[in-house]
Amino acid sequence: MIGCLAVIAVLLIVVIFLAVRSCSTAPAQAADTGSTVAATTDASAADTATSDTASESSTEATGTQDAATADSEAAAAQPTQYAVTVTYTGDSSAWIEIRIDGVLAAESGTVTKGFTHTYTVTGSIEIKTDSTSDVEVTRDGERVRYDSKSAGIGRVTITVPAAAADTQTAATGDASSTAADDTAASTDAATSAAGTAAMTTQ
Secondary structure (H helix, E strand, C coil): CHHHHHHHHHHHHHHHHHHHHHHHHHHHHHHHHHHHHHHHHHHHHHHHHHHHHHHHHHHHHHHHHHHHHHHHHHHHCCCCCEEEEEEECCCCEEEEEEEECCEECCCCEEEECCCEEEEEECCEEEEEECCCCCEEEEECCEECCCCEEECCEEEEEEECHHHHHHHHHHHHHHHHHHHHHHHHHHHHHHHHHHHHHHHHHC
16 A cells, blocks of 8 residues: 555656646747747848848939930930131221130131131130121031120130030949949948848847
């Protein structure tokens, strides 16, 4: 009888021990599962942010490149040079100043009856005179009016469209390059942040 009671007591002790051990293991497993889920969620969110940043930056860069292409096509359809003729139609003399791309032309100074000279302009030309009624300016055979007249001096500036377009295209190209650099920097920053978040969660 005493032997049976001892066996029963031992069995009860073993059952209680197993029950306590099972209860202590379950919370630990639950904690590990929660940590794994959190790490996976953070890594997924970081990857999504990286993808979104790269997509937006790529769209901006594409838009800038399209604008540059449109400007280049428009420039190709415009004149690349003008034939500008300056003629003195008076009977005495007049003062003129001619600058091509900012450089003073040799013909500048006092001109007399019969003066005429044609310039091939690929950039810009500026003409000033104290006798706007007698100094005639034509562009590809068409007469050009003076832009302004101040203190008795008339001035006209003629610029080749293709030259202006080239300047604008160069500026657009610089902007496109800057946008591409910004895109790369944003993508690298987002990727680095994603890696840091994943390492921290682990």
